[in-house]
Amino acid sequence: MSASAEAGPLPAAREARPWRIWAGGGIAGLAWLAAAALVLAWPDADDYGRTELLGGIAATVGLLLLLAGLAGAPGPIARLRPAGPWLVALAAGLIAWELVTAKLDLLPRPFFVAPQALLEVFTDDYAKLGDSVLHSLLLLIPGYLLGATIGFVTGVAMGWSRRVGYWAHPVLRLIGPLPATAWLPIAFFAFSTSRQASTFLIALATFFPVAVLTWSGVASVAGSFYDVARTMGARPWFLIRKVAVPAALPSVFVGLFMGLGSSFSVLVVAEMMGVKSGLGFYMQWSQGWAAYANVYAALLVLAGMCTGLVTLLFRVRDWKLAWQKGVVRW
Amino acid sequence: MVNPIGLRLRGIHHAFALKGQDLPVLEDVDLDVRPGGSVALLGPSGCGKSTLLRLVAGLEPPRRGTLEADGAPITGPDPSRVLMFQDPTLYPWRSVRANAALGLEARGLIRTEGARVDDALRLVGLHEFAEAYPHQLSGGMAQRAALARALVNRPGLLLLDEPLGKLDSLTRLKMQEELVALWQREGFTTLLVTHDVEEALLMAERVLVFSPRPARVVSEIAVDRPFPRHRDDPHLVALRREVLETLGLREAA
Structure with missing residues (x-):
């Protein structure tokens, strides 16, 4: 027998491109240089500690972008090309922000913060911020993994066994939609440490979406997939591991993603309510001192941490589900 | 035989x-x-x-x-006694070779009898597509892959x-x-x-x-x-x- 020849994808036709400037990069560079000039040349309305550093950073970014623009974004810098409009907008945003805070003092303090004040938090309090990130991660990750594991096993068992489904379904249906934070008073009472209580809550928040989506994934595996393996002598354990679980994996990853989202919100609430460390605690504590620059800095770090974890999860998914076509890119 | x-x-x-x-x-x-x-x-x-x-x-x-x-x-x-369906029912998460290996894997024979997989793929003319995934195959090729998966078991x-x-x-x-x-x-x-x-x-x-x-x-x-x-x-x-x-x-x- 011979397979009907099917042409593989053609190698992308690559032509040597003549040197051309990257206009977007050049404009962004000029915008950042303008922002640097504004920061450095216009005296601040008040005494700020990090104005020179901010101006220096803006000037460096501007110079590098200008050079990259003139050189036509060679090599790996070419990946920045689509970001051109964003880089211009960020510089414009910095200029506007700098004007209404540090330069003209139009917005009420301390709630509104100048860019250099935010920068000062990073340069002066980075150790405490880093420590907070570490503590948040050390609280989040064990709880998430625990909840994801139990949720996955529960989901597979419910999808596979009618009897498990019969008993677990009503419980899941009643308890699941309840926000995990509703358990807060009970959790802090039932567990001896706030760390245990928070781990339990994070695990609970992760458990529900993972269990439900794993369950629905396993339950919707086509019967013919099992028949094929059964005719070839597969035993139930093989069917679970090699058919049900891989077939349900796309759905499982949706559950893991949703679980990650709810675990973030529980993490922050737990750190604000009882745990005496982590980014949530840092924000709560700074707010008590009206140190809003620290609150915003911590928010920014938290956003970076959350998006980093989601990106990591999506990377794992892309790697595990490489066989799928057209998955959503993060 | x-x-x-x-x-x-x-x-x-x-x-x-x-x-x-x-x-x-x-x-x-x-x-x-x-x-x-x-x-x-x-x-x-x-x-x-x-x-x-x-x-x-x-x-x-x-x-x-x-x-x-x-x-x-x-x-x-x-x-x-192997059944071949109207749909190829290949597992989309497995390459053609891994699909064909299903029966041997299910019976724990993959280590000793693994060579049969490539023999079967050659028999149906798919050996060059062993690493392809089902969504990359045409209907005829997918059905050939299903045939290879059946033949690997040496069905009577x-x-x-x-x-x-x-x-x-x-x-x-x-x-x-x-x-x-x-x-x-x-x-x-x-x-x-x-x-x-x-x-x-x-x-x-x-x-x-x-x-x-x-x-x-x-x-x-x-x-x-x-x-x-x-x-x-x-x-x-x-x-x-x-x-x-x-x-x-x-x-x-």
């Missing part, structure tokens, strides 16, 4: 439970297939012939009647449930020839379900014509022509008319 399996079915009755009611699908079916033989089950769509294949595969027990493979009762699925009985039903007509003609050649060379027993009269006459030594549901055998035709056959053979053309008349399609004949 493999050990071809002989089949003996007696008084098979089967029904589906549908909304609390029993829907009879098979009524008093008898069937004998000699080891290495090739029998086609022909009948209108949805008449219950596919159900008969599932019973022979051991995926379901019949309501009544006895099924024997080489004299032993059929009580469950067995890798010696190949159960074909309209395996060419969804292919385009040219691919279909080509694969009919290839399946016949494979059957002649490998020597396994073949039980083919189809609703294509011409396909049945081209591929089988015997054709059993089924009634609409509940299916019973209404006639049996021995096709006494050597393989490979040609669709314009006058003897086959005459048989085709006869079968179509049995099926009540006088006009089409």
